[in-house]
Amino acid sequence: MAQDALSKLLASRDWLMADGATGTNLFNMGLTAGEPPEFWNVDHPDRIRSLYRSAVEAGSDIFLTNTFGGNASRLKLHGAQGRVRELNRIGASLGREIADAAGRAVVVAGSVGPTGDIFEPMGTLTHAAAVEMFHEQAEGLKEGGADVLWIETISAPEEYRAAAEAAKLAGMPWCGTMSFDTAGRTMMGVTSAGMVEMVNAMPYAPIAFGANCGVGSSDLMRTVMGFVAAGATIPLIAKGNAGIPKYHDGHIHYDGTPELMAEYAVLARDAGVRIIGGCCGTMPEHLKAMHAALESRPRGDVPALEDIQAKLGAFSSASDGTGGSGPAPRERRGRRG
Secondary structure (H helix, E strand, C coil), X not given: CCXXXXXXXXXXXXXXXXXXXXXXXXXXXXXXXXXXXXXXXXHCHHHHHHHHHHHHHCCCCEEEXXXXXXXXXXHHCCCCHHHHHHHXXXXXXXXXXXXXXXXXXXXXXXXXXXXXXCECCCCCECHHHHHHHHHHHHHHHHHHCCCEEEEEEECCHHHHHHHHHHHHHHCCCEEEEECCCECCECCCCCCHHHHHHHHHCCCCCCCEEEEEECCCHHHHHHHHHHHHHCCCCCCEEEEECCCCEEEECCEEEECCCHHHHHHHHHHHHHHCXXXXXXXXXXXXXXXXXXXXXXXXXXXXXXXXXXXXXXXXXXXXXXXXXXXXXXXXXXXXXXXXX
């Protein structure tokens, strides 16, 4: 099989820059709370092109499609479970259009978020139903021209494995990140070391794996250091939030400055991360600062946890979750920002 676009880029470069937030940028364009962003692929394609183009212009080598909630379970909340293929296909095809016009190699990553459902025995979701949902979404993204599936913000290992199986059924290469937001663990209790163990045992391995979203860039970097300590051999992904959300004048504002995100990007690169981007709150100005820092600042030593705290701020919990017992699993239904 011919080498996929992302593997080709990884083979030619030390680091790649991914994109920033989808939700935060779309809310700035007028998306309202409760409105499914995926509808905009059809209703406001120019705004979605603009979202993708802004990442490319800021220097991103990879951008994610506006399809995070594009599975049947999420779309059913809006009576749109019959539109999965259409919304994903169009979300990816708009991306293909922008990437092909970029004048350089840019990877279109088909965003696949969680179903929002809980697996048996705690919930009702079966493995077969999850695979079917993810497979339907994957086929839509493939039809639209996505280069790779980008499974993200996953909390449950069962869901991660189901999405990987769907990627295999669709014949698509994939990457996958989990969100570590509860004292260094995912909401379903996975640690950084646990994720490395899971990924190493997968029959259909990802091209790259890592962490996204979570609490803030310092916590995310501590999780990344956990991957490194656990002996991760597959390329790592870091997509941290731009600081911590604060309510300000009726809006959620992330307090991370472009300068802070530039520090985070350099620390991630020095830790050995190969794909570096931002999540909630990360705007084009953050991406530009990250890209400039990655291009201009020489590679340094692998950072210590003290360096991370000094540059990015204190960790939100004393433990990274890998030692002793962690918090009890709880349900997560949030969207990626």
